Amino acid sequence: MSVKSKIFSAMKQIAEEQKVTLPPLEDDLSLNETGFDSLAFAILVARLEDELGIDPFTVAEDAAFPSTLGEFVRAYENVPA
Amino acid sequence: MSPPDIIALRQYLGAGPKDRTISDARHSVSLTDMIQHSCLAGGPSELSGRSVLLATSGQLLSALAMIELDGIARRMLLCPPDLDWDCLQVLLERADIDTIVTDRPLHRRSAGKYVVIGVDLPERRAMGSEVDRTTEWLMLTSGTSGLPKIVRHTLDGLAGAIIAEGPARHRNATWATFYDIRRYGGLQIFLRAVIGGGSMVLSEPGEAIAAHVARLRAGGVTHISGTPSHWRKLLMSGASANFSPDYVRLSGEIADQAVLDGLARAFPRASIGHAYASTEAGVGFSVDDGREGFPAHLIGQNHAGVEMKVVDGSLRIRSRRTARAYVGADAPPLADTEGFVDTGDMVELRGERYHFVGRRGGIINIGGLKVHPEEVEAVINRHASVQMSRARSRRSPITGAIVVADVILTNGTNAERHERIRMEILGQCKDCLAAWKVPAVIRFVERLDVTAAGKLARTDA
Secondary structure, X not given: OOHHHHHHHHHHHHHHHXXXXXXXXXXXXXXXXXXXXXXXXXXXXXXXHHHHOOOXXXXXXXXXXXXXXXXXXXXXXXXXX | OOXXXXXXXXXXXXXXXXXXXXXXXXXXXXOOHHHOEEEEOOOHXXXXXXXXXXXXXXXXXXXXXXXXXXXXXXXXXXXXXXXXHHHHHHHHHHOOOOEEEEOOOOOHXXXXXXXXXXXXXXXXXXXXXXXXXXXXXXXXXXXXXXXXXEEEEEHHHHOHHHHHHOHHHHOOOEEEEOOOOOOHHHHHHHHHHHHOOXXXXXXXXXXXXXXXXXXXXXXXXXXXXXXXHHHHHHHHHOHHHHOOOOEEEEOOOOOOHHHHHHHHHHOOOOXXXXXXXXXXXXXXXXXXXXXXXXXXXXXXXXXXXXXXXXXXXXXXXXXXXXXXXXXXXXXXXOOOOOOOEEEEEEEEEEOOEEEEEEEHHHOEEEOOEEEOHHHHHHHHXXXXXXXXXXXXXXXXXXXXXXXXXXXXXXXXXXXXHHHHHHHHHHHHHHHHOOHHHOXXXXXXXXXXXXXXXXXXXXXXX
């Protein structure tokens, strides 16, 4: 499974737990429009760290938090494994 | 001349049956014989008025020395087994110690200016010295970080709850505890045995739980106490099957409904009580109705000499059972100006009952919203497949922290059921807790660390 599909699958799982209806997941979807609040993103980042072994937002001190889903996914793809 | 109002510990030795004993895994000592025997090299008279550190390798010799020294020594500092010498040296200064009672060989260099007195099984006959003072009992707090604080008690205060209940209530009991008796929770049980005319079976560090339980049964233990973590460990081990005590007591941590119910199932004959006590605040109360928390009417009134109130969410206690003071120069006050000790234990009123929700310092802050790990654990522990859990803080780049949980499942839980159980636990948490309190991640683990004081280790607290 690609990093992107792992992220999407974790998001769907959290959406189900949080009773959030996700819009279609596309690269230019703004993170605000996902329906996730900051708690849901915090859960997502923690679970992805367990699954992928990385937390790109803590690793880089100057990392700006992404604003679109595409940027969010790239933050994970761009971290050297 | 012995002032009439001082009752020293060994004056209780004559009470109860003649065959009272205190034992560990290797030795059994007659408590009745202690009236005429001494465990101290040179007898107790040399220790009159001394400030003593009691540093024995095992609990048994400490127990015997406590009996001999109370009413004789100026003060005695009870040293739990896990203290290193560097740490101890600072505490000895602070407590103004001049004498060390120990069964360990001490190098001259380490012993330095201290008088060292040996302690051994009480094989020599000795006339007891006259009780001529109220000995100060110094104990160490069980906090996890930094140097422990020294608190000063008297036997009168330490035994306050035992005397108030009436020592005869548990007459002829054989007591045991998973605690070390050099800590407050364990000392309470030791004092119950001595004052109440009973016997006692001591715990042994590192002893396998099955061997310990076998010893409890062989020793005829009827009354036993431990922390909820101790009890969960026993329930998990399956070793409780052949053990049938009359009285089971919990203290030192929050007794949640799951552990109370688990003990009621494991020990259907036993009366089960949970007590609130701390090294500083003494014994506050005990609850015997099998329900978590305590009745709201205990707050605001004087019950058997204990007054409790809740200020800013934390339980405050004033009674003669609290420690007298912290010991040492520059020691902070132990109580406020009205004599109330702030326990740092946070409570919440739900209906007619107060519930403990956690320690003030243990709060996890999730983007400004707060949660006590203990309230999350209480919900997780309700799941039938959960034996024990620990909620903790994990840093998060989004909210600063999030709650995660480590969970031990009951023996024999099929790994294929893990995902379903995880979803059930999450569902349970969502039903009972605000969204930010629900663990973001649940890990199934084989074991959780318990501190030397018998409490669940909380590294982030």
